[in-house]
Amino acid sequence: MPNDYSVQLHDLISEKIKSADRHLAVAKDNQDTKMQSYWNGQLEELAWLRTYLKAHVDLKDFVYYQ
Numbered sequence: 001m002p003n004d005y006s007v008q009l010h011d012l013i014s015e016k017i018k019s020a021d022r023h024l025a026v027a028k029d030n031q032d033t034k035m036q037s038y039w040n041g042q043l044e045e046l047a048w049l050r051t052y053l054k055a056h057v058d059l060k061d062f063v064y065y066q
Helices: 004-029 033-056
Strands: none
16 A cells, blocks of 8 residues: 555645646746746756655555656
8 A cells, every 4th residue: 555645745746747837838828938947947846856756755666646
């Protein structure tokens, strides 16, 4: 059985990714390059965090996210 805390962390990261994607789309629509850079950076950090959790915290052979 997966660690409930890890599942909650991955759920939180998924929500943050969705939110950042929405904000990035708005920034692109407004042609706001500063905000595009900011939201791209946020997405990179969230991807790094998910990779770190997968490598160091998560149970092996169990997928917590989609």
